Amino acid sequence: MKVVVIGCTHAGTSAVKNILKENPKAEITVFERNDNISFLSCGIALYVGGVVKDAAGLFYSNPEELQSMGATVRMKHNVKSIDTEGKYVVAENLDTKEEIRVPYDKLVNTTGSWPIIPPIPGIDSNNILLCKNYEQANTIISKTTQAQKVVIVGGGYIGIELVEAFKDSGKEVTLIDGLDRILNKYLDKEFTDVLEEDLRNRGITLALDEMVKSFETDATGSVKSVITNKGEYVADLVILCVGFRPNNELLKGKVDMLPNGAILVDEYMRTSNPDIFAAGDSCAVLYNPNGGNAYIPLATNAVRMGMLIGKNIVEPKVKYRGTQATSGLRLFGYNIASTGVTVTSAPSIGLEVRAVVVKDNYRPEFMPTTEELLMQLVYEVGTNRIVGGQVMSKYDITQSANTLSLAIQNKMTIEDLAYVDFFFQPHFNRPWNYLNILAQAALEQEENIAKK
DSSP: OEEEEEOOSHHHHHHHHHHHHHOTTOEEEEEESSSOOOBOGGGHHHHHTTSSSOGGGGBSOOHHHHHHHTOEEEETEEEEEEETTTTEEEEEETTTOOEEEEEOSEEEEOOOEEEOOOOOTTTTSBTEEEOSSHHHHHHHHHHHTTOSEEEEEOOSHHHHHHHHHHHHTTOEEEEEESSSSTTTTTOOHHHHHHHHHHHHHTTOEEEESOOEEEEEEOTTSBEEEEEESSOEEEOSEEEEOSOEEEOOGGGTTTSOBOTTSOBOOOTTSBOSSTTEEEOGGGBOEEETTTTEEEOOOOHHHHHHHHHHHHHHSSSOOSOOOOBOOOEEEEETTEEEEEEEOOTTTGGGGTOOEEEEEEEEESSOTTSSOOOEEEEEEEEETTTOBEEEEEEEESSOOTHHHHHHHHHHHTTOBHHHHHHOOOOOOTTTOOSSOHHHHHHHHHHHHHHHHHHO
């Protein structure tokens, strides 16, 4: 079996390893445009902030490892076209410009995503940078030494993590976002209000609900300020973190996709062409809260989907369980995690929900110390099915989001969670675990509504 894999970051690396694990005799050719594989872009802010001293630690594989397993790895090769009828790809060596044609029995598309670059006047100015791969991380590091006023455009996870990294490095930091709250995709207002107040108290400028209109430059062509619809912000360095788009130009019109270009796959990672598999940021995923397709570029989704390609490339054996988009973040001492829908996002995917918010201490007050938790449970009206949850505290309870993720995936109700068996030990929690307490508050809310 001849297999061609296009792209080798999270999904591609996982696919190659697991295809060879399941099928040691498979002939795999890997094409990667960069000179490295498996870079953990989620660690860029840690690298920028000096928490990670050596960026080499952000790689969990390398071409030599894949070659030792039996793959042919062609680094710095750009695939220019895919002939899905003739079943071959044409790729160019970026150093020599030589083109090669490689046939396949099965094609694996793991081309990932790329940062969205909005068409804003001045966006090509010097010192306006993207934050995705290893090369960009090193460019940010090199530019940081000369910059004092840093503007981050985009208040998602990467943008917020960079805000902390630059602030800890002694920079003057401004965060601009077109939405009226930070982390809008992941947290509801009760949580973001707390975080925004903390950021402002630390001297960080939040320019929320503002759209970037242009970038002004100096005589050298370097950015000097960011103009929005509400103001102007001086900048030596600008980092764009406004989101990602799937990299699927090679298969456009050849397999089924969402309107944004994300490839649709079935539960075995097959595209609409049975000989083409896809995984990772290039794909749509099954979103369990509503059972629909969604574009959720996360490394966790990528490695799972890549593994399933290895399991299913010969015959369908292991089904994809879907995702809840579970994610976590540490920000200035707050440990934050979320899963599933928020109250804000639920209407956009056709869910009618209610939510309950609870503040409590994570363990009994008779203990020498304790810490306050802020928790929210989101559930479907009518069925009481759990569809989302958020947790935040200076104490680390982020693993609770994994418990809530499992509850969503298994279609548990608030009653199921209210009375599920969790251990009690005063060092760690209360006789009723905080997730029990949260679900019991949701039950009480429903009982009060029913009495009206």
